[in-house]
Amino acid sequence: MNSNISRGFVDIEEGQIHYRTYGSENNPPLVMLHGSPLSSLAIEPLIETMGKYFKIYAPDTIGNGDSCPQKNFPVTIKYLADAMLRAMSRLNINSFYLYGFHTGGNIGIEAAIENPKMVKKLIIDGLGLYSDDYKKKLVDNQAPEIVPDLEGTQFLKAWHLVRDGKIFWPWWNRTNDGARGLGLPDRIELHNEVMELLKSVTTYHHNYKAALNYNKIPRLKLLKVPVLVMASENDILLPYLEEATKLIPGGQSAICGDPKTKIGREKTAEICREFLV
Numbered sequence: 001m002n003s004n005i006s007r008g009f010v011d012i013e014e015g016q017i018h019y020r021t022y023g024s025e026n027n028p029p030l031v032m033l034h035g036s037p038l039s040s041l042a043i044e045p046l047i048e049t050m051g052k053y054f055k056i057y058a059p060d061t062i063g064n065g066d067s068c069p070q071k072n073f074p075v076t077i078k079y080l081a082d083a084m085l086r087a088m089s090r091l092n093i094n095s096f097y098l099y100g101f102h103t104g105g106n107i108g109i110e111a112a113i114e115n116p117k118m119v120k121k122l123i124i125d126g127l128g129l130y131s132d133d134y135k136k137k138l139v140d141n142q143a144p145e146i147v148p149d150l151e152g153t154q155f156l157k158a159w160h161l162v163r164d165g166k167i168f169w170p171w172w173n174r175t176n177d178g179a180r181g182l183g184l185p186d187r188i189e190l191h192n193e194v195m196e197l198l199k200s201v202t203t204y205h206h207n208y209k210a211a212l213n214y215n216k217i218p219r220l221k222l223l224k225v226p227v228l229v230m231a232s233e234n235d236i237l238l239p240y241l242e243e244a245t246k247l248i249p250g251g252q253s254a255i256c257g258d259p260k261t262k263i264g265r266e267k268t269a270e271i272c273r274e275f276l277v
Contacts, residue, residue, distance in 0.1 A: 002044050005051075010090045015068025017087040019059040020044065023051035028277065029096040030054035031088060033104025035126070036208040037143065037161065039065025039196045043101060049265040053273045054097070059087055061107065063203040065196055075206035077214045081110035085118060097276045099123040102237070103211040112225045121226045121276050125256065125268075126237040127216070127244040135212060141172050143208030146201045158197045163190060169236045182234060185260070220247040228275045230254040232264065 002022075009016040020040045032047060034040045040047070040058040047056050060067040062083040063075065072079050084107060088096065098119045100108035105124035112119040130138065144161075148154045165171035166185060168178040184190060197204060229245045231238040233255060245253040254271050257264030 002048055005044060005047060009066075010087050012062075012068075012083060012086045012090060014062060014071045014083065017059050017062060017068065017083070018066035019057055019087070019091075020047060021055070021057050022047050023053075023055040025055055027051075027053060027055045029093050030056055030276070031084075031093070031096050031098050032056055032058040033061065033084065033098070033100040033107050034058070034064070035102030035104055036211055037064070037197055037204045038193055039067075039199070041065065041196050042193060043259075046259055046265050046268065049262075049269045050099070050272065053269065053277070057088065057091065057093060057096070059084060061103070061207055063207050064200050066199060069200075069203045070206055073206070075210045077106050077210050078110045078114070080207060080210065081107045081114060085111055085115055088118065094118055095120060097121050097123075099125065099272065101125040102128075103207060106211050106214050106216060109216060109219055109223065112227075113219060113222050116225050119225055122223070122228070123272055123275065124227065124229045124244075126231050126235050127229050127240060128237045129217065129240045129244055130212075138170060139209060139212045142170055142212060143205040145205050148201065154201055155198070158201055159194050162194045162197055166190070180234075180236070217247060220244070220251075221249065223248050223251075226250065226252075226275075228252045228254060228272075230256040230268075230271065232256050232258050232268075234258060 005020050005022045007020050009018050034043050039060040047058050063070040098108045105127055108122050112122045146154050146157050168174055169180050227248045231241050241253055245251040256271050257267030
């Protein structure tokens with residue numbers, strides 16, 4: 001955890017949204033949205049790098065991390081986008097650039113469609129276009145409901161979901177074909193990510209399933225703000241990069257840096273800065 005990154009809460013109708021913030025108030029605001037199943041902790045290294053150029057606000061999506069649970073069910077990407085926009089409005093951030101990683105990118109699409117006056121430009125870091133059969137497998141297996149019990153099985157289930165997600169894609173495809181070849185992260189990083197999942201262990205799956213069920217193809221065509229779609233070379237969604245970009249009016253694409261390395265994050269930050277500013 002980065003001690004230079006500040007944290008706070010903002011009230012919305014459902015409760016409190018937790019956010020991380022970093023960078024000079026003199027820089028243009030950039031809202032950064034994390035992926036599933038974790039929280040903005042997962043993108044802290046990139047927050048710090050991007051904070052050289054922007055004033056960062058990185059909320060935990062409602063129902064993730066330290067943010068309050070969702071109240072509208074079934075949870076949809078549109079609802080998650082609306083909750084995020086309401087939180088930014090309460091922080092008096094009424095015009096900003098938006099970056100979203102995986103699920104965060106989906107939320108960014110809806111936010112930009114719903115309120116293009118607030119979202120000036122959008123960066124989608126990883127955008128999947130799954131076949132119907134593959135989507136069904138992901139919906140059925142990728143985000144299991146984890147129910148706390150007296151035997152503590154929730155701790156082991158959360159551990160395997162996060163750890164195996166580093167080794168395999170999908171995390172439950174524990175075969176040679178599913179191996180990502182990336183190895184495991186630092187033990188403390190892995191521990192911290194599991195702890196983030198445990199904070200929202202009874203609610204995280206609603207958001208993940210919302211992202212997997214999201215019918216994004218017709219929505220991409222409605223985007224009217226400038227959009228950059230990118231993915232790193234080791235991103236599981238890289239194969240969809242060009243196909244997804246072509247669906248967006250005036251969409252641009254780029255291969256960004258490895259988020260696990262300082263050089264990679266600096267490359268990503270430079271790509272984002274050139275597009276946004």
